[in-house]
Amino acid sequence: MDAYIATGRNTNGDLLLNKFVNGNADLGFSKSSGGNRRIYMQANFNYDKTIGSHAISGLLLYNQQDYQSADAADAISSLPFRLQGLVGRVSYNYKSKYFFEFNAGYNGSENFAKGHRFGFFPAYALGWIISQEPFFKDNDVIQYLKLRGSYGTKGNDQIGGRRFAYLTTVGGGNGGYTFGVDVNNVFSGRGEDQWGADLTWEKEIESNIGIEMRFLRGFYVQADIFHRNRSGIFMQRNSLPDIMGLQNNPWGNIGEFENKGIDANMEYNKKLGKLNLGLKANVTYVQNKLINDDAPDYKYTYQNRRGKRYQQPFGLIAEGLFTSQDEINNSPVQTFGPVRVGDIKYKDVNEDGKIDAFDEVAIGNPGTPQLVYGFGVSLSFKGFDFSAFLQGAGTMSFMLGGVGFYPFAEGGIRGNININVLNRWTPENPNQDVIFPRLSFGTNANNFRPSTWWQRDAGYLRLKTVEIGYTIPKEVTQKFKINTFRVYVSGLNLLTWSKFNFWDPELGDGRGAVYPIQKNINMGVNINF
Template sequence: METGAYLDANGKATTDPGEYIYDYEGTRLSNNGRDAIAETEFNQRELVRVNQTGHTYLTLTPVEGLNLTANYSINNIDYRRKVYENPYVGDGTAGPGRLNQMSTRTLTQTFNQLITYSKSIGNHNFDVLLGHENYSYKYEYLYGMKTQETVSGMYEFGNFVNISSLSSYTNTYKKEGYFGRINYDYAHKYYASLSYRHDGSSRFAKENRWGNFWSFGVGWRISEEAFMKDVKWVNNLKLRASYGETGNDNILDSDGDPDYYPYQTLYGLGYKNGSEAGAYFTVIANPSLKWETQISTDIALEFGLFDRLTGTIEYFKKDSKDLLFDVSQPASVGVTSIIQNIGKVTNSGVEIELDYNAFKNKDWSVSVGANATFVKNKIKNLPATMKENGYISGSKKWLEGKSIYEFWLRQWHGVDPQTGDGLYVADVSKYNQGNIGTGDGNITQSQFDEYKKTVVTIDGKELTNSYTYAKYDFSGSSIPDVYGGFNVRVSYKNFDLAAVFSYQLGGQILDTNYATMMSMTEFGYAQSPDLLKAWKQAGDITEVPRIDNSAAHTTNIGQSYSTRWLTSSDYLNLRSVTIGYQLPKTWLSKVMLKSARLNLTAENLFMLKARQGLNPMANYSGVTYNEYMPSRNITLGLNVSF
């Protein structure tokens, strides 16, 4: 008897259960054997996060002006993750079927004791603080994975046969400090402040564990002087200055994660040398590591004029010395990097903040505010081993006299109109006949011959279509010339409107996200429509090289670290707009309310920037790393008080 898709062996019609049929066994150019919908249905993922926070304090006042205070706070975060990956489609097919579980606990505790005393004797006002603080951090991690599922539907380790991975570790960190501060003013006209800290960190060896840091500041309220009494248009005029040191023990490894034991040698265990058990270095000790010190100088003028204009103009300078940095090492050392204290860097600039009450009467008020920051960064000193050639860190190069934020990139020229090749400025200082030899920095004849095969000359400039022979050079800075914000506030009777903007001008950003979307080797991923502008025939003028999937071509034009991917980080962002309405008290009295305010807030309504999809606010390094644009949020709220 003939049967078919809808007939059983007896020729009777069968019912269609109506379940989805997933196609994950076909042949695709990309992600073969994957199906996002099927994996979402067949896999299981469970995440549990429990955050427990507590705080308590005790204050005693044995005599007037004297307070004894103890504060204790604790924060415990338990996080558990269980992930099951099915044996049919996706990553779990290699098991077949697998289960992994991760558990972490983060416990932080802070305990401080404070003694404060304030006293006024005539025009002399004193405020004294003495204190001690202890901070502890503990992080526990446990992870396991088993494969080869026995029966379906049971998501526990006992249902899986083979142990694929099992690991755990604990990190601890402690910091302790003793500190004191004295504030003094005379008649609220002359001010002085002095502070001192003695801090210890478990990240340093015992010989360098403690650091001493101090600061002082002075102030002069000029507007309180007798000679200013007749200057009616000056409401406030104050000059202040400060100088001080702070310590930094925030040590990061090459991955940007905290490094808790850089002064100790650590080993990775369980590795084999042939058939013999073995270990290898993961960290090489640096017992001479010490606190990074930041020395800050600030001078500011605060003012209020004409009962309308207020503002601050401030000069700042921060010298950071003994920088804590993860320095790359040659392979012969046995580790890729070692944490060291290196060099000295200076940040300096000017910050201006203004606020102006433009108009105010019985019904209306209008005011505006703005701020701007101008900052420069300069490397003042590097270790002797880095003075001549500097130190390359990713897309940056550290060199005395330069900035740690200056890009060091291969120089992109453009697209050859005749061939569609991507062209770079050739490194003629290295690849020339005068450098052929056997000494350090020289090249061989064969290297020079290979270089010449890639060279074209356009408008008298020697260019190369090979990324290998491109010239490196400093290529602008990720620090903007100026950044800041401004706001507008308007009210009419019971209505009010406030808009807040932020901006940035003058910096550069290395858009590696855009570089990935311009790749010619990826399938099944989002790509930029700018690829449609690619070179097609001789004579085409474009900034996008020809589409050619040959290995040599894609390697030469697909690299992220070239000036091709530099773009302006200028932006103007409307951060928020709030419209509010204060309900009349005559209405509220009828429902026994003191006040009620209705408000509507919209955040990130628009951003003007150099490239669609670019988030120039993402980070200060000037390199994009899969950041999303700020989310647009709209919130409606009602605030009431009884």
């Protein structure tokens, strides 16, 4: 396909085009083939026995697998991928009132050296149905009440990176020697490329306390409070100085991360005469924190990533737009490039008289929501039915920017201009609440950088589904040998409420350059004979 660039217009107003890409009239053609082989074996033994008020069950399971790719591009990739494991479970309950369960996995992975390949991962769980106790009988307020808790360890061997990372590899990039009268005999040096490490399983310790309750003859609530600590995360060391002379920093089980939060849902079902009412809601709130990434303290510790949320954005604090040259002259020097009236003014966080990378701080929230929730209603009356569900997310921020967002940032060949470009600073419109600061042709190192100027609250509430229907009475449909006949209209993603209006916030952070979520309206019939 040919490509052209517009260079102006002629006297008739037609575009003047210059061709800068010569296309190919023929379609491209290629072919490929591949395959793989997987051998999987599993054997298990089950036990289940009830003796009086005691019920006990158990499971013992063995599995192993061998996978080999026919598309391997090198010798290491051509070797089989192998896993082996033994799983056991014992469950016990007394009078279906007191519950205990023990699970354990003993798993082996090829990713680790001998002596580190197998890991033991136990888990325990307790449950107590309080409403089964004699003192809880005939309770008019709470019909069912169960408390439960669990504590256990999980392992992960999919650590990413190269295979057999416990082995040191030899590679180039270590200088070399030059000989000869004409200085033309060059011999490259060899040395350690990737350092091996005593790797083992990543481990996650999870504890959970939960409650289940039915009360007031219609309500049901389930809630869990959880805490997860993941340690031994496989990552590259960040604390080694360059003076060690390493080609690549070694890897190790050094990362640590924490997750904690609450997950709950509620339902209410009630029959009020001929009206059937159903309500439901759910909420998940999670806090996470990076505990260790083996990084030394930054020069200014407020820039440390430790103690912050996963993917916490960092940037400058915008204080508005420069309104005059005098304001520029009397402000801390902004070191990113030329600054003019209408450009973004930043805060001097460390008060050293200049604005640079050391003034970047944690701003806003990551693009992953900390809060996810939903609620809905269902109604039916005689032959009519109605249902709707709304979902939302909050405590998340998006950073505007990237290719295609900043007007003219890609010069004259690539670029994108949308309607928001009209909401910009100009000498005739020197407002401080515009979307875009002073525009320029090409990149602007001062303005086009992460800051609170471009960060937006991306929380939203969406009418996810809604449906209304009518079922014709059976005394009518049975005359035509039809058991049920229902007509309905349904909608999907019909409405969204959000402060963020640049693209659909459910698409996530970035530039919105993905296929948009569609609104759907359907009409249909359900017929059962």
